[in-house]
Amino acid sequence: MSIDIFLNLTVRGLTTGAIYALVGMGIVLILQTTNVMNFAQGDTGMFITYLAFFMITTAKVPYSLVLILAIAAGAFVGLLVERFMMRSVRSRSHLSLIMLTLGLSLLFQGLAAFLFKTEPRLFPPLVSGDPIKLGPIILGRQDIVVLLAAIVTFGILYLFLYRTKQGAAARSISQDEYAARVLGIPTPSIYMLVWAIGSAMAGLAALLIVPRFSLEPSFMGLIQVKAFTAIVLGGMGSVFGAAVGGLIIGIVENLVAYQFPAIKDSFMLIVIVIVLLVMPQGLFGKRQQRRF
Amino acid sequence: MTPSSTRRLAVNGAIVVLVLVLPLVFRTRSSIIGYLNIAMLYAIATQGLNLLMGFGGLVSLGHAAFMAIGGYTAAVLVMTYHVNMFLAVVAGVAGAGLFGLVIGFPSLRLSGFYLAVATMALGSSIADVIKRLAITGGDYGLINIPTLRLGGWELTSETSKYYFFVAILVVVFLVVRNFLNSRSGRAVRAVRDSEMTASAMGVNVAAYKLVTFIFAACIAGLSGALYAFTISYLHPMNFGLTFSIELLSMSIIGGLGTIIGPILGALFWVMLPVVIGGRMEFLSTVIFGLSIIGSVMFLPKGLSELVTRIQTRLRL
Secondary structure: OOOHHHHHHHHHHHHHHHHHHHHHHHHHHHHHHHHHOOOHHHHHHHHHHHHHHHHHHHOOOOOOOOOHHHHHHHHHHHHHHHHHHHHHHHHHHHHHHHHHHHHHHHHHHHHHHHHHHHOOEEEOOOOOOOEEEOOEEEEEEHHHHHHHHHHHHHHHHHHHHHOOOOHHHHHHHHHOHHHHHHHHOOHHHHHHHHHOOOOOOOHHHHHHHHHHHOOOOOHHHHHHHHHHHHHHHOOEEEHHHHHHHHHHHHHHHHHHHHHHHHHHHHHHHHHHHHHHHHHHHHHHHHHHOOOO | OHHHHHHHHHHHHHHHHHHHHHHHHHOOOOHHHHHHHHHHHHHHHHHHHHHHHHHHOOOOOOOHHHHHHHHHHHHHHHHOOOOOOHHHHHHHHHHHHHHHHHHHHHHOOHHHHHHHHHHHHHHHHHHHHHHHHHOHHHHHOOOOOOOOOOOEEEEEOHHHHHHHHHHHHHHHHHHHHHHOOOOHHHHHHHHHHHHHHHHOOOOOOOHHHHHHHHHHHHHHHHHHHHHHHHOOOEEEHHHOOHHHHHHHHHEEEEEEEOOOOOHHHHHHHHHHHHHHHHHHHHHHHHHHHHHHHHHHOOOOOOOHHHHHHHHOOOOO
């Protein structure tokens, strides 16, 4: 392939990767602190996007307001999930917590299909217009928005985790929940905060990426699988890892899809199994010591 | 006999009679029996998953892949190589078991989320592989798979399949129950509760994890092979991540770690949309989601806990 095609594929892959990174960062934030793999992350966003769709097309609410409302709705869902579902079963096995998120994901899918039907809808992009040309590289405007959103979100998460008291508390819980409680960290409210931020990111992510696909109850399914693989590649433990993992997967996937279109989807899955077996700590995770 | 054991005998007898006469009740509506047949096939597959997750503590998000391998192996052997149907089913079971061994290997090193993602990845890539192969019909799926034949007797009617599946279901469930009550079954449960304790007691943790995976895969493979000869149609998309999660949902709703859970879960899963009716099809998805949340929060052993509570209330 020529260098122009290669550059275009890489940049295009970067924007795809930004999608995975956006979804993955929300999942990993929750996973890191509360130890719950949130299978409902994608579908929380999907459901909020449906609400946003009707606000934009039927109620003619300005796009910027809808964006803020979607983030707020995500945060609200996160609060409810933590307060009324996770908290009461936290003492049970991790499996129960994961199953709760699976149930939630089914609930959102069912509600969306039941209330809004399943035919795909076209979601208007935040910014429209001709693609932008940067030398040989052609970039869609919405793709740039997604890329910027991923960078900004990463920055905000970084500031939250490393520059605020609550962020430090969240990190200390992820190291040792019991010790954090002993030191007087109000774990219940930190859990609620983390769920709120993580789910708010679900709303934002889904709303920004839906114009590249079409709005239907299952549109987040494959994206969430890719986000999971991004998290594994990044080492499961860090927001930074999830972001970089997402970008790598996006780029590699785009290049593979160009050269070997047939194995596009299974390629990454195979890679992830190999990563898990050869270096389960991922690219940026700390090697887990086996405790005896 | 005490009054309570008499009552229990009466209820159990009533259930057996009900199961046996059900086809006669729905003689004019064989579609109902068809749905029950599907539910029984799902129950068999779910029992494998239940063995793996409920009793073995090993997460699998790729269980549908075992069904796919069982089904495709059996169907291709019969259609392309004209193998005897019974042998084809056996080969399907063996093929699924072999794949269970392959998927089981990651479980020796991984646990929790890592195992969930690994099985999810392996499970979804199987559907992709099947799609690329010519012998499996690729993206068009495999059509016109012959119906089940038992010796010289072809099981064409839903009722004959029904009785056959009831028999298979009972055998599978008895095998699983006896396995769980055996020395090996106790070892599997010990590994679930604490790997360290189990290995200190002399249980070979790695071997038992692999055995659990192979056993669970074989059961799902049997279900898949029977499914192929019942539905007469296989498509790779039907065995992707969605169906794996459906099987998982059935076992959660029925009750993970209980013997009758898979039957209850599969019946609920298949029959609820039928009861609700086609036009409200997605209402059942809402109810499934709520049922999973409800059973995790209030009934950790799912529908089977409900049954136990009713039994206690009625002092059976």
